[in-house]
Amino acid sequence: MILTTQIATLWVNALRNDAALAAWGQASYGWPVKVIAGASPKRPAGEKDAPFVVVSCVDDERGGVSEFSYTLGVDLGVIMSTGQEVLDVQILLDQQLSAEVERVLMAVSQNLVFESIKENFEEAFDPLFVLEKTITVTVPHTLGGAVQL
Numbered sequence: 001m002i003l004t005t006q007i008a009t010l011w012v013n014a015l016r017n018d019a020a021l022a023a024w025g026q027a028s029y030g031w032p033v034k035v036i037a038g039a040s041p042k043r044p045a046g047e048k049d050a051p052f053v054v055v056s057c058v059d060d061e062r063g064g065v066s067e068f069s070y071t072l073g074v075d076l077g078v079i080m081s082t083g084q085e086v087l088d089v090q091i092l093l094d095q096q097l098s099a100e101v102e103r104v105l106m107a108v109s110q111n112l113v114f115e116s117i118k119e120n121f122e123e124a125f126d127p128l129f130v131l132e133k134t135i136t137v138t139v140p141h142t143l144g145g146a147v148q149l
Contacts, residue, residue, distance in 0.1 A: 002139055004057040004070045007112070011055050011072070012037045014108035021100045025051050029079075033097070039073065047128045050079045053101055058134065067138040069115070074135055076101060080127040090121055093131040105135070112137040 015021060015035040025033035034052040036045050045052045052075075059071040076097050080089045098119075106114065115136045122130040 001062070002068065002070070004060045004072065007070055007109070007137065008037070008055050008057050008072055010108055011074070011105055014104050015053055015055070015101065018100075018104045021104060024096065024100050028092075028096070033100075039075065045075070045077055046125075047079055050077045050128060051097060052077045053097075062141075065141060067113075067140050069136060069138050070112075071134060071136045074101065074105070074133040076131045076133070078129055080129055086123065086129075089129045090131075093121070093129060094119075098131055098133070101133075109137065112139060 012035055015033075022032035025031060029051055034045075034049050036049065036052055036054040039045070039054050039056040045054050054073070054075040054077075056073040056075075058073050059069075061069040076093055078089060078093055078097065080086070102117070115138050116134075117136075118134040120132045122132055
């Protein structure tokens with residue numbers, strides 16, 4: 001049986017160890033992307049952490065269903081520079097950082113099917129801009145079969 005926390009741990013470790021993601025952060029901001037394991041309302045990721053990726057557990061469905069479903073939150077944050085347009089920040093989040101993160105997640109999640117990725121731009125913390133991703137992955141449920149991550 002796979003647990004949502006196992007998927008989150010797999011993703012966090014893969015993101016922390018990905019040289020291309022670290023290089024993107026270094027090239028774009030002068031330091032690597034910070035990968036944060038789980039979100040907390042009392043200690044949210046903020047401007048000082050950007051650029052960042054937060055991986056957190058949201059939901060799972062197991063039991064007698066034909067496939068197990070797991071939902072994880074993956075939030076990406078960057079700082080908007082003085083004079084930068086909002087659309088430019090959204091492009092940076094969507095076409096650059098998000099693309100790097102999804103590349104890592106899909107490469108390490110070979111036995112998971114990515115059912116859906118929902119995204120929402122959060123601009124309320126200006127100059128911190130966040131792309132909130134809700135990712136649902138599934139694993140076929142085969143009686144007597146063990147699925148490995």
